[in-house]
Amino acid sequence: MNRGLRLRSGRITAAREGGDTPGERILLQPHDYVGSMAKCTETFWVLDAGLMKQRALTYSPGLHHIFDEILLYAASNKRRDPAMSSLCVEVDVVECRVSVFYNGRGIPVELRDENNGIYAPEMFFGRFHDSSSSNNNNDDGYGVKLANLFSTEFVVETADGCRMKKYRQVFSDNMGKKSVPHITDYQGENWTMITFKPDLARFNMTYLEEDHVMLMWKRVVDMAAILDDTV
Numbered sequence: 001m002n003r004g005l006r007l008r009s010g011r012i013t014a015a016r017e018g019g020d021t022p023g024e025r026i027l028l029q030p031h032d033y034v035g036s037m038a039k040c041t042e043t044f045w046v047l048d049a050g051l052m053k054q055r056a057l058t059y060s061p062g063l064h065h066i067f068d069e070i071l072l073y074a075a076s077n078k079r080r081d082p083a084m085s086s087l088c089v090e091v092d093v094v095e096c097r098v099s100v101f102y103n104g105r106g107i108p109v110e111l112r113d114e115n116n117g118i119y120a121p122e123m124f125f126g127r128f129h130d131s132s133s134s135n136n137n138n139d140d141g142y143g144v145k146l147a148n149l150f151s152t153e154f155v156v157e158t159a160d161g162c163r164m165k166k167y168r169q170v171f172s173d174n175m176g177k178k179s180v181p182h183i184t185d186y187q188g189e190n191w192t193m194i195t196f197k198p199d200l201a202r203f204n205m206t207y208l209e210e211d212h213v214m215l216m217w218k219r220v221v222d223m224a225a226i227l228d229d230t231v
Contacts (some may be wrong), residue, residue, distance in 0.1 A: 022128040023149045023175050026142075030202070034146055035061035037203055046218045057211040060203040066147040067098060067216055070194050073144050074102040075223045077192075078231060081105035086191075087231055089220050093208045097153075098216070099195040106158045106192035109165035109183060119181055121167050125156050125194070126178060147196055149175050150203075155195040159186050174199060 026033050041058045048055065071089065078084045084104030091098050107121045118127070125148055148154040154171040166186035170179040200206060 021176075026128075026146070026149060027174060027202070030062055030150070033142060034065040034150065037062045039204065044215065044218055046214055047221050055214070057215050058209075059212050059215050060205065062150070063198055063200075063203040063205070063212060064215060066150050066196075066198065068219060069144050069147050070098075070100045070196070071219055071223060074100050074192075074194075075227060077102050077104050077106070078227055081190075085230055087223065087227065089216070091208065091213055091216055093213060095197070096200060096208050097195060097197050099193060101191065101193040103189055103191040106160065106190050107156075107167075109158065109160040109163050109167045119167065119183075121156050121158055122169060122178070122181065125154070126169070126171050126175060144194070145175075147194070150199050151196040152199045153195075153197040155193075157195070158192040159188060159190060161186070161188055161190045 030037055037060060039058050039060050041056055043054055043056050045052050046055050046057070047053075074087055081104035084102060086101070086103045088101045089099070090101075107124055110120055112118055112120045112123045125144055128142070128145060128149075148171050151174070152172060154175070155168070156171075157166070157168045159166045164186055166184050167181055168183075169181045171177065198208075200208070205212075
């Protein structure tokens with residue numbers, strides 16, 4: 001079993017305003033896609049000092065949603081590749097950064113749009129289709145892209161052992177900016193890691209609060225219970 005959640009303490013402030021793009025239309029009506037940005041309080045069963053206890057946690061459903069999108073996508077890779085054996089989550093409260101790593105078959109490092117030089121990882125994590133669906137409450141196909149959109153920084157790293165390439169790309173400013181993909185030769189196992197800094201100002205926060213981190217930990221424990229002992 002290879003699972004973990006590592007924490008550091010501290011705080012950081014993040015804020016951004018945007019323009020008129022498909023992503024920005026989602027940012028203007030976030031409740032339709034990620035839930036409420038306002039905080040609420042609910043009671044959850046959480047792991048506390050090795051024991052399951054009920055605690056009232058105050059959190060933003062929107063922030064919880066984008067974390068869950070990444071975690072659920074990583075966990076679902078077990079269905080895509082039964083050989084997956086590792087899922088690790090790290091929350092760095094000092095930097096307000098969350099990382100989710102998993103091994104097994106990931107995103108192929110191959111061109112999907114040769115005319116524009118767009119690789120599969122960017123297509124999957126960093127591009128919305130500009131269609132009427134961006135203006136209603138149907139979030140089909142958005143998934144992990146929502147975590148990118150609601151972040152000040154979103155880093156995609158994936159190692160493709162089949163094509164012997166490793167890919168790294170950085171998105172920032174609510175997907176408003178992106179780096180040129182850094183692609184290098186690679187030999188080894190397949191893995192993917194998503195690292196993101198939530199745009200906390202949009203969730204009416206200035207730092208990753210303890211209740212939010214505890215809720216993230218609860219979800220990691222949930223995934224540990226769902227996945228079999230080979231992970």
